[in-house]
Amino acid sequence: MSEQAIDVAALGPWLEANVEGFHGAFELEKFAWGQSNPTYRISAASGDYVLRRKPFGQLLPSAHAVDREFRLISGLHPLGFPVPRPYALCSDAEVIGAIFYVMELSKGRAYTNGALPEFGPSDRCSMYEQLVDTLADLHNIDPFAAGLGDFGKPGNYFERQVARWTRQYRDSQTDDLPEIERLIEYLPASLPEQSRTSIVHGDYRIDNVLFDEGKLAAVLDWELATLGDPVADFSYLAMQWMMPADGSAGLAGLDLVALGIPSLDEIVERYSTRSGVPVAAKLDWYFAYNLFRLAGIVQGIKKRVIDGTASSANAAEMAKRVPTLAEAAWAFAEKAGA
Secondary structure, eight states: OOTTOOOHHHHHHHHHHHSTTOOSOEEEEEOSOOSSSOEEEEEETTEEEEEEEOOSSOOOTTSOOHHHHHHHHHHHGGGTOSOOOEEEEEOOTTTTSSOEEEEEOOSSBOOOOTTOTTSOHHHHHHHHHHHHHHHHHHHTSOTTTTTOTTSSOSSOHHHHHHHHHHHHHHHHOOSOOHHHHHHHHHGGGGOOOOOOOEEEOSSOSGGGEEEETTEEEEEOOOTTOEEEOHHHHHHHHHGGGTSBOSSSSOOBTSOHHHHTOOOHHHHHHHHHHHHSOOOTTOHHHHHHHHHHHHHHHHHHHHHHHHHTOOOSTTHHHHHTTHHHHHHHHHHHHHHTTO
């Protein structure tokens, strides 16, 4: 089955039977975003919805877990956390060729440029403060209150994650990169103590949230969510301040004061105060880890480009970033004492 070949005739009856209020003829349009799990807008007589599915074809065993993603937003939505309303999960891959779920289409839009050129300084400040506060609020949710007490494994989160992303990298490896090999040796030998166990998003950054008229309306892309160390999420977000400003999420090199965007020190203090998790003076190891992890994710995309199963139009361009990410990760590891 080809990338675009969703059987609309098979999908329609399933939607009518499983999505509350769904009726009428509908159209399916693939979003450009949704790099890992292909994502579609369903425009129906009863309204607009979003469908997220696993990619077709051969996949790594633990990747593209849309069923976990659905369970996660189903736990968070009743608590008032800003996620789209979940409607239904289809675990029968025979319906359209892959498992999928349907959720509401949230109002608002994602902003891929971290400089937020569409806004003025006060709006930028507010949006970044909401971004940090929402993450702290996620980390303050009791996983058991969300029905997610068993959503992750016990033990040291970073130990599991370093092992996981080493496996993922090895499973999709196409080149020999000395920095990656050094990181694979260094990271498990230098694990930090876990701060506490929280729900972690796993890919929290400005372009994975929607803003509606300057208000944070929804957090998207929960595929990598689990239970783990909240510092993993915060340090991943903080990477935005370390990455070059090239029109994507990175902010390094910008005049943040003039733009009204909080500094790294300011978001560290704001997050620590709201979450109760101190993160100051600890970030170099976490930056090395996050860049290693990102290299593993992008390596997976590179392998899918080679195999011809990549979902996003810019996947081939992204795939070229693996060596740069590896070098940057090792540079932070050296700052952390490697």
